[in-house]
Amino acid sequence: MIGARVINGGTVPVRDIPVLGMEAFRAAVIEAVRDGAGLAAYFGYPLAPDGAVAPPGGGAAVAGGRTGGAPAGSAGGGTHPVRLVAVLTWPMAGGCEVVATDPGESFPALTPDCPPAHWFEREIAEQWALRPEGHPWLKPIRYHRAWRPGDAWGRPPGTEILPCVTDFFRVEGDEIHEVAVGPVHAGVIEPGHFRFQCHGEQVFHLEIALGYQHRGVERALAGGPDPRTPHLMETLAGDTTIGHSLAYAHLVEGMTGVKAPARALAIRALALELERLANHVGDLGALANDVGFLPTASYCGRLRGDFLNLSALVCGSRFGRGLVRPGGVRFDLDPARLESLKNRFEPVARDVESAVTLLWRSSSVLARFEETGRVPRETALALGLVGPAARASGVERDVRMDFPTGFYRFLQVPVALLPSGDVFARAFVRWLEIQRSEAFIRQVLAGLPEGPCQADGPVVAGSEVPLPPHLLGVSLVEGWRGEICHVAVTDGAGRFGWYKVVDPSFHNWMGLAMALRDQPISDFPLCNKSFNLSYCGHDL
Amino acid sequence: MLQVLLSRWQQGYRTMAWPEGDVVLPDRLRGRPVLRPEACRDGCDRCRQVCPTGAILGLGPTLAIDLGRCLFCGECERACAPGAIRFTNEHRLATGRREDLIVRGGPGYKLAEPLTGEVGALFARSCKIRQVSAGGCNACEADINVLGTLAFDMGRFGLQVVASPRHADAVAVTGPVPHQMKLALAKTVAATPTPRVIIAVGACAIAGGPFAGHAEVNDGAACVAPADLSIPGCPPHPLTILDGLLRLIGRMPAGR
Numbered sequence A: 001m002i003g004a005r006v007i008n009g010g011t012v013p014v015r016d017i018p019v020l021g022m023e024a025f026r027a028a029v030i031e032a033v034r035d036g037a038g039l040a041a042y043f044g045y046p047l048a049p050d051g052a053v054a055p056p057g058g059g060a061a062v063a064g065g066r067t068g069g070a071p072a073g074s075a076g077g078g079t080h081p082v083r084l085v086a087v088l089t090w091p092m093a094g095g096c097e098v099v100a101t102d103p104g105e106s107f108p109a110l111t112p113d114c115p116p117a118h119w120f121e122r123e124i125a126e127q128w129a130l131r132p133e134g135h136p137w138l139k140p141i142r143y144h145r146a147w148r149p150g151d152a153w154g155r156p157p158g159t160e161i162l163p164c165v166t167d168f169f170r171v172e173g174d175e176i177h178e179v180a181v182g183p184v185h186a187g188v189i190e191p192g193h194f195r196f197q198c199h200g201e202q203v204f205h206l207e208i209a210l211g212y213q214h215r216g217v218e219r220a221l222a223g224g225p226d227p228r229t230p231h232l233m234e235t236l237a238g239d240t241t242i243g244h245s246l247a248y249a250h251l252v253e254g255m256t257g258v259k260a261p262a263r264a265l266a267i268r269a270l271a272l273e274l275e276r277l278a279n280h281v282g283d284l285g286a287l288a289n290d291v292g293f294l295p296t297a298s299y300c301g302r303l304r305g306d307f308l309n310l311s312a313l314v315c316g317s318r319f320g321r322g323l324v325r326p327g328g329v330r331f332d333l334d335p336a337r338l339e340s341l342k343n344r345f346e347p348v349a350r351d352v353e354s355a356v357t358l359l360w361r362s363s364s365v366l367a368r369f370e371e372t373g374r375v376p377r378e379t380a381l382a383l384g385l386v387g388p389a390a391r392a393s394g395v396e397r398d399v400r401m402d403f404p405t406g407f408y409r410f411l412q413v414p415v416a417l418l419p420s421g422d423v424f425a426r427a428f429v430r431w432l433e434i435q436r437s438e439a440f441i442r443q444v445l446a447g448l449p450e451g452p453c454q455a456d457g458p459v460v461a462g463s464e465v466p467l468p469p470h471l472l473g474v475s476l477v478e479g480w481r482g483e484i485c486h487v488a489v490t491d492g493a494g495r496f497g498w499y500k501v502v503d504p505s506f507h508n509w510m511g512l513a514m515a516l517r518d519q520p521i522s523d524f525p526l527c528n529k530s531f532n533l534s535y536c537g538h539d540l
Numbered sequence B: 001m002l003q004v005l006l007s008r009w010q011q012g013y014r015t016m017a018w019p020e021g022d023v024v025l026p027d028r029l030r031g032r033p034v035l036r037p038e039a040c041r042d043g044c045d046r047c048r049q050v051c052p053t054g055a056i057l058g059l060g061p062t063l064a065i066d067l068g069r070c071l072f073c074g075e076c077e078r079a080c081a082p083g084a085i086r087f088t089n090e091h092r093l094a095t096g097r098r099e100d101l102i103v104r105g106g107p108g109y110k111l112a113e114p115l116t117g118e119v120g121a122l123f124a125r126s127c128k129i130r131q132v133s134a135g136g137c138n139a140c141e142a143d144i145n146v147l148g149t150l151a152f153d154m155g156r157f158g159l160q161v162v163a164s165p166r167h168a169d170a171v172a173v174t175g176p177v178p179h180q181m182k183l184a185l186a187k188t189v190a191a192t193p194t195p196r197v198i199i200a201v202g203a204c205a206i207a208g209g210p211f212a213g214h215a216e217v218n219d220g221a222a223c224v225a226p227a228d229l230s231i232p233g234c235p236p237h238p239l240t241i242l243d244g245l246l247r248l249i250g251r252m253p254a255g256r
């Protein structure tokens, strides 16, 4: 390991991160990934002449007396050069490795030798106008102007950039046809654009183009923390409110050295597992719906809501808004509330069992799930898939087990693993995780630690408490979709010079595209649901 | 098959009795705030400092909260030592006019009125909704989706989400409408036959929500079409959404 070591939720002074030559950086990342490391984050940030992260430029005043969100097309990073940082996760070593390089305006792409870098390098090109040379498919991913002068594609300044108006991979041939879907889809679903290259029913290739949900969150986080920061965290992906706000809380606690009390850790873990239960149960219902098996579809729709209502019992919000903050949690469980939580939990768990086991007993459901949308283990590994999608392809990765933080250091959740990589595996892994989360929650509720649920004093109440300067912090959380990674770099004033968010969907959209290879196009909804990826978490 | 019947029996009947009957909402739910301007201390502006979205419009005798911008986070309530701001779990929040979303001291909050005239007659028994998701966090969408589950079952009021704008009477917008989605939203609205109504669901669609002021977004649905119904919240509770819809189509029982 030649990079700087950081544990999950830990920090490293920026000056201790080795800045390698481009070739050495390239080799280090490629070899690490080949040896089994995960590429949790790979991003750029603007570098001031003194080596610190450059303060974000061109702030536009925003309601609420804060600044942030530079005007579109303005140089957020000024004319500064850009530093590239890679965060590698080593499950066997229980920690992360951070390496950096100063690539200049173009650099040899890692992607040809390291497929998990594919999406990251497209993002780097788009955000910072750098050119990863030799990238096999260098296209924008969100369709906005770079935050520095210049453009990786040489598009003249001032020309409008329209979302997903670009070249798409095309298959040529007599009976080939192309199907285009979106951005506005048929249901109550987020926007995205899908291009299928089909031969009759058979899909040869699916290309996914996103960016419609891009609302400038990363740029707005730079310059924080401020009163809006926790809300931007909670809305990175609304169905992962707890996951992302937990990643943020761990990161700030790591930077400030503040310790959240044990009771807070327990309530946070409870909330994270309730979030997982609500989403997994909802998705199993949606999968049932997509194959026309209505009993499970309708029961699970209701049961998902019952789990959300348990979150609301804890904090007033079905999505866990306002619960997790650096230093602890905002709502305690008084004895009566704890009792009612226990009493309401069991009947829901029982009904989930009866609703979900119907799926596995119905041969018409299994016939549709099995062998559909297969992602082999080698593909899942090569693409760096995360979460249930990876575990359903036999890839043993789970932040709760590999890099435990908070309450997961005291109480483990066994990793759920299935080898077949098809829709069935992605569904059944969810069912295994449901049962294990339920068992975990029972234990948390039975032995909730006593004491306060918030650390003393203001941790980071907004603008008045800055963070230590020139630190890089890494925070990983196993959200219900998989590995959430937040990386922050503070500037000389203790502000977020850059705040990088990697939602699990960022790793997994390519997995969905691969699952569709050689499948009938009519199986797309089913495959899509089995991943259920986030558009807003990707688009930021 | 026997298993299916058995589980059907076990799962029971789950559609709520509301709106005729009552539902119990979580005690910690943050719904409509009640303000006591007389308690507001001279020279204090703690609530304004902590508010993430600039939703506190005035202080002292003019103390007011714009629920269109509010995320219902309760930070202002925590910050206000004399207790001039208190959030209740009153879930009825939807209004017809944007300006009715401003809460001040004293009683009174003007909830949405039923549509009148031709649209009122047309939509009272059947209102089909095309939903457009435009740049939010997908929680508002989730709480709209939930209205189709058997717990809420909005179909019993003639409300239904449809796939094509051509079949729709209403467009329900969520999200702050990023530049990337403005054209798609405008085209969807244009493809919806008139008479039609526009519904803004959530803080994002009303005023930009947590993303208000970002250069990447247009601070809500009004950049394409003004809303006939605004449903505040981040996200609004499903019952808040359904309450607003029922008021709009005139299906809310009198006195509720």
Ligand code: SF4
Residues within 6 Å of the ligand: B047, B050, B051, B052, B053, B054, B055, B056, B065, B069, B070, B071, B072, B073, B074, B075, B076, B077
């Ligand atoms: S509850 Fe509303 S008004 Fe109060 S601080 Fe939060 S967003 Fe601002």
Ligand code: SF4
Residues within 6 Å of the ligand: A235, A238, B135, B136, B137, B138, B139, B140, B141, B174, B175, B176, B201, B202, B203, B204, B205, B209, B210, B233, B234, B235, B236
């Ligand atoms: S209003 Fe709040 S909950 Fe709704 S989409 Fe916007 S951020 Fe999400």
